[in-house]
Structure formats: C-alpha cells, structure tokens
Amino acid sequence: MISPSRLRTAQPRRQFQDRLATAIIVVGAVAVLAAILAIGIFLLWHSLPVLAMPLPSITQKLTVLAWGTLKAALFTLLFAIPVALCAAVYTALYLPPRMRHRIKPALEMMEAVPGVVVGFIAGVILAPWVEQHLASALALLVWPPASALLAGLVWQALAPRRLPFNQAWLWLIPWLLAMGWLALWAAPLFEHYLLGVDLRYVLETRLGVDYATRNAMIVGIAMGFAVVPGIYALADDALSDVPASLMEGAQALGADRWQTLWRVALPAAGPGIFSAVLIGAGRAVGETMIVLMASSNAALISASPFEGMRTIAAAVAIELPEAAPMSTTYHLLIFAALVLFLFTFLVNTLAEVVRLRLRSRLLRLGGGV
Amino acid sequence: MNRHATPPRLIARLAAGSIALAIAFAIAFVSLFASTFFTTPVVANTAENTTVRGTLGAVGSDTMAGLMLRWGEALAQRHPDVTLQFQAGGSANAASALIAGTARLGPMSRPMTTAEKQRFTHRYGYPPLELKVARDALVVVVHRHNPLRALTRRQLDAIFSTTRRCGAEQPILRWKDLATTQDWPFGRITLHGRNLASGTHALFERRALCGGEFRRDISVHPGSAAVVAAVGESPGAMGYAGYHHLSAAVRSLSLYNAAGKAVAPSRAAIQHGDYPLSRSLYLYVNAPPDAALPPAEQALLRLIFSPRGQQIAQAAGFVALPESRRQQQDRW
Amino acid sequence: MNRKAAWHGLWPWLCAASVALSLLLLGLLLTLLLTRGLGHFWPAPLEAVTLTSGETFAGEVIREAELPDRSGQERLYFIGNRDNSAQDSHGTRFRWVSLDTILKREAPAQLVRLSRSPWGDFIGQLEAFEHSGQRLEDNAAWQALSQALAQPKNARPNARLTLRPLNGEAFIQPLAEVYRASRPNAMSWLSKVRYWADGVGRFLSQGPRAANTGGGVWPAIFGTVVMVIVMSVIVMPFGVLAAIYLNEIAQQHRFTRLVRIGVRNLAGVPSIVYGVFGLGAFVYGIGATVDEWFFSASLPSPTFGTGGLLWASLTLSLLTLPVVIVATEEGLARIPDAQREGAVALGATRLETLTRVVLPMAAPAMLTALILAVARAAGEVAPLMLVGVAKLAPQVPVDATFPYLHLERKFMHLGYHLFDTAFHGDSVQAAIPLVYATALLLVLIVLVLNLTAIFLRHYLRRKRATT
Numbered sequence A: 001m002i003s004p005s006r007l008r009t010a011q012p013r014r015q016f017q018d019r020l021a022t023a024i025i026v027v028g029a030v031a032v033l034a035a036i037l038a039i040g041i042f043l044l045w046h047s048l049p050v051l052a053m054p055l056p057s058i059t060q061k062l063t064v065l066a067w068g069t070l071k072a073a074l075f076t077l078l079f080a081i082p083v084a085l086c087a088a089v090y091t092a093l094y095l096p097p098r099m100r101h102r103i104k105p106a107l108e109m110m111e112a113v114p115g116v117v118v119g120f121i122a123g124v125i126l127a128p129w130v131e132q133h134l135a136s137a138l139a140l141l142v143w144p145p146a147s148a149l150l151a152g153l154v155w156q157a158l159a160p161r162r163l164p165f166n167q168a169w170l171w172l173i174p175w176l177l178a179m180g181w182l183a184l185w186a187a188p189l190f191e192h193y194l195l196g197v198d199l200r201y202v203l204e205t206r207l208g209v210d211y212a213t214r215n216a217m218i219v220g221i222a223m224g225f226a227v228v229p230g231i232y233a234l235a236d237d238a239l240s241d242v243p244a245s246l247m248e249g250a251q252a253l254g255a256d257r258w259q260t261l262w263r264v265a266l267p268a269a270g271p272g273i274f275s276a277v278l279i280g281a282g283r284a285v286g287e288t289m290i291v292l293m294a295s296s297n298a299a300l301i302s303a304s305p306f307e308g309m310r311t312i313a314a315a316v317a318i319e320l321p322e323a324a325p326m327s328t329t330y331h332l333l334i335f336a337a338l339v340l341f342l343f344t345f346l347v348n349t350l351a352e353v354v355r356l357r358l359r360s361r362l363l364r365l366g367g368g369v
Numbered sequence B: 001m002n003r004h005a006t007p008p009r010l011i012a013r014l015a016a017g018s019i020a021l022a023i024a025f026a027i028a029f030v031s032l033f034a035s036t037f038f039t040t041p042v043v044a045n046t047a048e049n050t051t052v053r054g055t056l057g058a059v060g061s062d063t064m065a066g067l068m069l070r071w072g073e074a075l076a077q078r079h080p081d082v083t084l085q086f087q088a089g090g091s092a093n094a095a096s097a098l099i100a101g102t103a104r105l106g107p108m109s110r111p112m113t114t115a116e117k118q119r120f121t122h123r124y125g126y127p128p129l130e131l132k133v134a135r136d137a138l139v140v141v142v143h144r145h146n147p148l149r150a151l152t153r154r155q156l157d158a159i160f161s162t163t164r165r166c167g168a169e170q171p172i173l174r175w176k177d178l179a180t181t182q183d184w185p186f187g188r189i190t191l192h193g194r195n196l197a198s199g200t201h202a203l204f205e206r207r208a209l210c211g212g213e214f215r216r217d218i219s220v221h222p223g224s225a226a227v228v229a230a231v232g233e234s235p236g237a238m239g240y241a242g243y244h245h246l247s248a249a250v251r252s253l254s255l256y257n258a259a260g261k262a263v264a265p266s267r268a269a270i271q272h273g274d275y276p277l278s279r280s281l282y283l284y285v286n287a288p289p290d291a292a293l294p295p296a297e298q299a300l301l302r303l304i305f306s307p308r309g310q311q312i313a314q315a316a317g318f319v320a321l322p323e324s325r326r327q328q329q330d331r332w
Numbered sequence C: 001m002n003r004k005a006a007w008h009g010l011w012p013w014l015c016a017a018s019v020a021l022s023l024l025l026l027g028l029l030l031t032l033l034l035t036r037g038l039g040h041f042w043p044a045p046l047e048a049v050t051l052t053s054g055e056t057f058a059g060e061v062i063r064e065a066e067l068p069d070r071s072g073q074e075r076l077y078f079i080g081n082r083d084n085s086a087q088d089s090h091g092t093r094f095r096w097v098s099l100d101t102i103l104k105r106e107a108p109a110q111l112v113r114l115s116r117s118p119w120g121d122f123i124g125q126l127e128a129f130e131h132s133g134q135r136l137e138d139n140a141a142w143q144a145l146s147q148a149l150a151q152p153k154n155a156r157p158n159a160r161l162t163l164r165p166l167n168g169e170a171f172i173q174p175l176a177e178v179y180r181a182s183r184p185n186a187m188s189w190l191s192k193v194r195y196w197a198d199g200v201g202r203f204l205s206q207g208p209r210a211a212n213t214g215g216g217v218w219p220a221i222f223g224t225v226v227m228v229i230v231m232s233v234i235v236m237p238f239g240v241l242a243a244i245y246l247n248e249i250a251q252q253h254r255f256t257r258l259v260r261i262g263v264r265n266l267a268g269v270p271s272i273v274y275g276v277f278g279l280g281a282f283v284y285g286i287g288a289t290v291d292e293w294f295f296s297a298s299l300p301s302p303t304f305g306t307g308g309l310l311w312a313s314l315t316l317s318l319l320t321l322p323v324v325i326v327a328t329e330e331g332l333a334r335i336p337d338a339q340r341e342g343a344v345a346l347g348a349t350r351l352e353t354l355t356r357v358v359l360p361m362a363a364p365a366m367l368t369a370l371i372l373a374v375a376r377a378a379g380e381v382a383p384l385m386l387v388g389v390a391k392l393a394p395q396v397p398v399d400a401t402f403p404y405l406h407l408e409r410k411f412m413h414l415g416y417h418l419f420d421t422a423f424h425g426d427s428v429q430a431a432i433p434l435v436y437a438t439a440l441l442l443v444l445i446v447l448v449l450n451l452t453a454i455f456l457r458h459y460l461r462r463k464r465a466t467t
Helices: A004-009 A011-052 A055-094 A097-112 A115-132 A134-158 A165-195 A199-206 A216-241 A244-252 A257-286 A289-294 A312-322 A328-365 B007-037 B065-078 B091-100 B114-124 B153-160 B199-207 B224-232 B267-271 B295-304 B307-315 B323-329 C002-039 C138-150 C189-205 C218-249 C254-266 C271-294 C309-334 C337-345 C350-379 C382-387 C414-423 C428-466
Strands: B054-060 B082-088 B105-108 B129-143 B190-194 B219-221 B237-242 B250-252 B254-256 B278-285 C047-051 C056-066 C073-078 C094-098 C102-106 C111-116 C122-131 C134-137 C160-164 C171-174 C178-182
Touching: A011 A328, A011 C218, A011 C254, A011 C271, A011 C309, A011 C350, A055 A097, A055 A165, A055 A216, A055 A257, A055 A312, A055 A328, A055 C002, A097 A165, A097 A216, A097 C002, A097 C428, A115 A134, A115 A216, A115 A289, A115 C002, A115 C414, A115 C428, A134 A165, A134 A199, A134 C002, A165 A199, A165 C002, A216 A257, A216 A289, A216 A328, A216 C002, A244 A257, A257 A312, A257 A328, A257 C002, A257 C271, A289 A312, A289 C414, A312 A328, A312 B091, A312 C271, A312 C382, A328 C254, A328 C271, B054 B065, B054 B091, B054 B295, B065 B082, B065 B295, B065 B307, B082 B295, B091 B105, B091 B114, B091 B199, B091 B278, B129 B199, B129 B224, B129 B267, B129 B295, B129 B307, B129 B323, B153 B190, B153 B254, B190 B199, B190 B224, B199 B237, B219 B224, B224 B237, B224 B250, B224 C414, B224 C428, B278 B295, B295 B307, C002 C428, C056 C094, C056 C122, C122 C138, C134 C138, C138 C178, C189 C218, C189 C428, C218 C254, C218 C309, C218 C350, C218 C414, C254 C309, C271 C309, C271 C382, C309 C350, C309 C382, C337 C350, C350 C414, C350 C428, C382 C414, C414 C428
Parallel strands: B054 B082, B054 B105, B190 B219, B190 B237
Antiparallel strands: B105 B278, B129 B237, B129 B250, B129 B278, C047 C056, C047 C102, C056 C073, C073 C094, C111 C122, C111 C178, C122 C134, C122 C160, C160 C171
C-alpha cells in the first residue's frame, strides 16, 4: 500500500486529480443530457414550419400515417400479447427458477434477431406463401393452440410420468410441429370439400373482402415475433415479483393454481403487465424495417387485416432521404418523427412509472423480501 | 458517501471539465480536418497513359443502380484508382443532389424537369450536361399465368388512376372488368408500383396516366425488383417496372400504340421507340462549360459510350443506344 | 365445479404452448436461414431437361410451386446463359416449366457451370479450350480449364473457350471473363465439400459482383465492423461517465430519478427518430457548416455535408447511449456500498475509490454494456438509411493513405446490404440465395454477441451471489 509519507506529499495533486476527474464526469453527464435534449429540441424546431402550412393538407397526410401506425401496432399486439403474457405466466408460475433462468435468455434471443431479417422473411417468403395458401395459414393460426389444449386432455387422461408438466415447453415443441404439419396437410382437403374453391375466392367474390399480399396480418405476425420477447421479459419479472406468500395463502384457502393466478397473481402484478404491454406497444409503433418490408406501404385507411398500411416510421424511412432539406415534405416528415418520438417517450415513461410503483408496492406486500 | 458539492467547487469542476472537453473537441477537429485534407482526390494530369484516379460520387435512380454499378466495376478494371460511389434513392434524388451539390453525377431514369433545370442553372450559372446513356422502357407486368396479353392506354389509365384523364369512362377495378380475364384471376386487380421519388413512378404517371393521379391503394415498393417479385408471386396482381427487371415469373403486356397496333416490349421496339412506354436513360453531369471535366469523369463517359459500355448496358438488361446515337456521343 | 376444475387444468397448457411456440418460431427461423444460407454454396446438380415440344435445356432446379389453378406443379430452373439469346424475352436466366410438359430429365456428367462477367453464369457443354494455337476438346479441355483457373488471375493463359448451350449455337468465350468453373454432376462428395468451403470463403472475403447479385460481402462486413468500432469509441466514454455520474456522484433526489427514467426511455424511442436527428442535425446542420468552413474548395461536392461514416457512428452512438448507461449503472448499483465506504475510510479520494475499487468491480458490466451496444448497432438499419450507408462503396473507410481512417466516406453495412439486395437489386430471384447467406451472417453475429452478453451477465450475478 501507499506509505503515509508519500501520501502526504502527493496530497495537493491527489486533490486536484480528484476534482478534475469529478469535473470530467459531470461534464460527460451534462453532455449526454444535452445530446438527449438536443434531439427533442431539434425535432421541435424543424417541425415548427408545419404550423404555417394549411391545416387540411397536413391532417390528410398525417391521418393516413397515424391510422397505419396504430393499425400495425394493434395487429402486432393482437398476436404478441396473448403469446407473451401466456409465456410469462407459464415461466413465472409453473417453472422452477432454474429452468426459468435458462428459458428466459432463449426467448430474449428473439428480440435480438435484426428487424431487417424478420422483415425479409415476412415480406419475401411468408407473405407470398400465405397468399397462395390462405386456408392453410389460417389453420396454422388456429389449430396448434387448440392442439395444445388437446395435448392437455390427453396428458390428463394418460398422466405420463416421463413427461412432467414443467417440461411441457420442451416436449410440446415436437407436438406443435406435428400438429402444424397436420394442419398443413388437412387444410387444403377441408377447403376442397367444404368450399370446393380457394378460400380467397370465397372471401373476395362472396364476402367482398379484398386481399393484398403484404397485409396487416403478415405485419402483425412478423412484428409480433419481434415484440413478444420485450413484453414477455417485463411481464415475467412482474409476475415473479409477486410474493410467494400471497399465492401460498390463496392456495391454502383452497384455490387451485389457475384461480390463484386469476384472482391473486394477475391483479397483484396487473400494473407491471400493463407496463409490459405499453412497452410492447411503443416498440411496435416505432419498428421500421419490418413494416417497410412486410406491409404494402399503400396509403390506405382500412381496418381489414388483409389490407396493407403505411406507418409513420416507414414513410420517414422511404421519403426523408429523398426530400430536399427545408422543403415542405421535409418539415412534415420531421413533424411525423416528432409525433413518434413524443408518443413513444410518453408511453415508455408511463410504463416505467407504473412499473416502479408496482415494484415498491409488491416489496411492501411481500414484507420487503 | 460524501455527496456534498459546494457551489464554488462545482464551478471549478465545470471549468476544468469544459477545458478538457474543448481540448478533446479540438483534437477531434484537427483529425477530421487532416483526414479530409489529405484525402481530397489527387487528380493526376490527363495525358494518355498516366493513371487516372479519383472518386466519382453519383446519387440517383434505382432503375439505373445495377447499370451504374456495372459501369463502375468495368471502370475500376480499367483504372484501378478510380472508384464510383453510388447511392440509389430515386431520380428526384439525383436532381436534388446535383442542385445541392452532394453529387456531381446524377443518373436519372427520366429527363430533368424544367423546374429542376432552372434551379440548377440558378445555383451554378450554367445548365447541367445532359447525356442519354441507354434505352429502357416501362413494362406493365402480370403474373406469368395470367391470360391477359395486351392493354390499351385507356384501360391502363382506368386501372391505375383515379382521374382517368386518358379518356376511359369507367374505372377498372376487378379482373372481370376486362374481356380476357372474365373467369380467372378473380377479385380485385391488386396494384404494385414505386415510391414517390422514383423516375419510374413519375414517368408512368405522365405517360400512362396522361398526367393524372395514381390510385391510393397501390402497394408502394422501394425498388422495381420488389415490384416484379411481388407480381410474380400473386396471380391477381399487376404492376409496372423497368424493362430490365423482367423475370421469368412475370409476363409483360403489349400496349397499343397511337396507330392502334399492339406492340410488345422487344429490344428493337424499345431501341427505336415503337413501344409506347420506351424511354431514354439519362446521366446528368455538373460540368462547367468553360472547364474540362475531371479525368475520372471523362474516363467514365468514354467507357459508357464505347461499344463495350453499351454491351454492359445490354448485359445489365437494358437496351443499347442506336448505333448512330452512340457514335454521335462518343467524343470523350 | 368438477368440469370447471378440468378446464382450469387445461388453460396452463396454452401457456406452455406459447413458450414452445416462441422457441419453435425462433428455431424455425434459424433453421431456415442456416439451410438456405449455407445450402446456396453447395454445388447443386445440373439437369438436362427435354420437353414434350422437343426442346432441351440445361439448368439447376430452384423450387417447385403449385399451378395457380391447382391442376399440377411447375418447377423453376436457373438456366443462366444470358448472352445466348437471339431470344428477346428477358427472364432468360430463370425459367418456369410446368411438370407435365417435361419429357425427360437427365444429369449428364459433362455439363459445366461457369461463373463469368458480365453475362453471369453459363450452363452447358464445354467443347474446346484453345490456347496458343492448340485446341483441346472435351475432357482434355476441362482439365486444361481447371488447371488454368487454379492459377492466380494474372498468371492465367490468354485462352479462348468454345461453349455450347444445350439449346443454342456454340460461341467463343475468352478465359479472362471466367473466374470459376465446376462440373457438379461429376463431383465426388469430398470435392463438393471443398467446393462448398471455397464458396463460403469467397462469400466472406470478396466484394459484390454483378450489381450485388453475386460475389461476396467482405466490404459490408468490414464497413459494419469499422462503424461499430468508431461508435464504441464515441459511446463508451460518455455512457460510462454518465452512468458513474448518475450512480456515484449525483444526489439521489427527484431530478436524478427523472433523468434516469428519461435515459431508460430513450432506449424505447424508435431508431428511425435517431436517424432523422442524425440527418437533420449532423449531415445537414453540422456537416454542411464544416464543409463551408474547411472544405469550401471542394464545394459543391460535399465532404461532410453528406452521409458518411462519422455521422452514422455518431447517430448510432446516440442510439446505443441508453443501452450503455443502463447496463453500466446496473453493474455499479450491484456493488455493495460497504466496498466504497471501506475505501473512503482508508482515506481514498473519490477518484481513487472509483479507479481502484468501483470500476474494476464494474468492468464486466461495462463489457456487457459494450457488447449489447455493439449487438444493437450491428443489427440496426433504419437510421443508417438516412445517414450514410451506401449501396456499393468500393473504397473501404480504412486504407493505407494518410490518415488511414476516412470518416467522411460512405460505407457498406450488412443489414442495409441485405435490404438493398432484396428490394433494390436487378432481380430478386437471382439475389435471394445471397440475401439468405447475408441474413444468416448478420443473425449469427448479433446472436453470438447477445449470447456473450447474457453469459457475462449471468456469470456476474453468480459471482456476486457467492461473494
């Protein structure tokens, strides 16, 4: 260690070094803050000229984009929320912690897959296939989940020891694969015998539903894939933060596991789950590449899952590099980006506040575990 | 932990910190400056056998992206020190980049509008140098199994536009509205097209829609290849794209010309302009009239108008200039 | 009640299924990329097809699809030979053939496949190899050709090949335009594996060819790496400083908490917004000014007033700043206060506490932060489209001329390369195998980085838990 005499002689220098270091840290932090503020200020400043534009043209352009953005987010959440929350319930409440710690990173890997790869698969591979095989695709959406229930029934009847429920996530994979294959095999037969023609033909000629190759359903699935892990991770955290004592109490009072979940765990973790969904919504609203590649980018206002949309993020990505700086389009697009920024920032802040509140509440409930 | 900082101390810290930061920025700036000062392309003199070097910056048409890249590759083979940096984004982008000065070469799949030329002239005092470098055409494509073979201009307009300026009375929305496709494919004609900034979009609007407006439910793709791929995957689709993007998955339609004759987009028909939607591809150069072009640019132009350059255009899927036109421009 | 209980027993199965489904989707995605991405380099067998019309052609089977009226199947062949055309139709590189029009399929061993420029692949027969007046035919020609191609490019003889497509006239092909040849039908397993490895090697080490529909992705890998390094150099100091400030120096009052929440939320702001900021503030704002001050000589061609490596790195470092701050702060917060108090009690100043005690303990956390930031930046495409990525930039941003690192240059990026080849290229069909390979590479890079971060974090928590 340093000898006392050296310590004394080095004292002023040490003091100075310390101050300098602190100052650098403070300045670094201030620079970071300034940079963050600069983003907001820049966006605000450059979208000010929008105020001078005629209102109808702005609203007309922005309504389409806003509608498209919300539609994409909605269909994403429609797919992502059930999957993510259900997965969180399973890992948080039914799995031993060790196994949970293994599965969680695996699910988080889904989020790491770059959007451009997901978009490519969805837009170039998935969308044309779905268009040609709509009945099979719908069957794939419906049958595997139903088959999971079937698996449960079979399991209850046979009660095999080798396949415990807490490993169901593993051995359900081959089951789902088999069921998916079954759906692919059976759907065209059903289509043939029940309808006699292509399902799309029935949709378009008899029901008047138009079908676009790259549509909201494709976007929902693809973006759902990207959003699921985010929602899952936060919901899983919230659910596993629910003190065990609460649930044990409920079970002691005669509730089964499912009732405990509905009556105790979900209400206790409710705000956390809410914030997880909010975060997912924020991500879905801002995702660019997936929408750009998997939606038709048509400036449509329609609610049909089989029609495309144009979102703010995709419009900015396609049009901004080509807009002359300081032109009307440029300012309008920057304004759209500002809307996106504010929206996600607010949604995320709300989610964060809710999450922190919940956390402290649960800590109190659990007696400060 | 000690977390009390009295105000004077804070000020001292801030001052010290900002000095440190200023130094850091100064270093950064010097290195930035050095970095480009020493790399501004050193252009050797233009004598025949000396090496030509330099960087060519081009911004513009997606349609011509493949062509420009191939020309760039061939140029790099001939002059290893010349590199072509190309950024695709649409023809409108070429004009604005030329005017803003972010590029000196602007490949465009349509001629510059008078407004764009005026803005350029206003900024530089001279008009941009306009070169026709190859022939191309817009083709209307349908799925390879689609029975449709030919369209009149009115029908085309009625399918793609809301305004129907070419004179059609009814919009054509569904396949059953056309005589040859009564039975199949069914449903709506799903339309595929390009984004707003592309020259393909602008040209199609002007020539096929008689200057009218596109329908709003057209799927917008960021590239022509994506349009063709989308149409090739979907029996009920129709789209427009550059001729060289044609693939085996789609069929190009013949169009009726002014004489009432259906003309297929063949090479000869495009080269001589018989096919109604044929066009020239342009390269705009920011060339002051009183000064010679930089050698790297000269080398590129020499390549483009050489027989080999035109062969490369054919290989890229375009149509070569008529021989007389090529010789006329081969003067670099 | 009983019935209800049975239902209650069933619902959890849906939950288990959704975990299984997620894992399954991820697995399917990776399998798809692996098989398609790596399979592309495998020498596919060539077929000589005779149609009922009497026509013959040679090609590689790409895929099959159902006819739209569901009356049968059709098959897509890659037939190459773009120059073999009196024919005017353009899809000559590919051909869809309905299965019921096919009379005969054979796999003759002497079919060759040549990669050439500028006309792309040739599939057909090699008739002769002519060199300095000597004419070799058939097998001897093939031997001579493979020997010639085994030599480095500038040592190859100035020979001419006579090629004959199955459905056309023989023609002369200079050897200089050929860079690879194979006879897949005659190859043994071992040589196929070697050919495959060679293909993968070329993909990783060469630049793109034929307008990004062929060749490799080396410049894109290089550009991505350089961009990520420059970004890390910018983001790490600031991110770590900010984290230290938030956790060690700032008083923990309401404002600090607000800042912390703000920083966290920045991680959720869409990346495209950062791109917009980068374009408007860096490129059009600072870049244009820098040009006016320092590079007015080269105006109107911009130096920094257009997208480039520096602006892209800066934009991405803003984007990854919250990632770095959050991960570092998490590491700092895990260090027990007792450690700091111990150091202070021994008379250490704040700097000494930081450098000797806190930062060494937080080093793995900072490493995790770096890895997470890099993983995020490597996979991000949307903001780069606005601030400086190029379709093809033959000049890599690092070279041997001073100052070696050229911050103003445009660069290529794996993710954008993927998007570009899939949507902007000449032909989607021709580019798709390469897109798969690029996607696989990108996903592998990002996943490996993320796995490392997860492993580090896990290791860190375990270590903390035991001490």
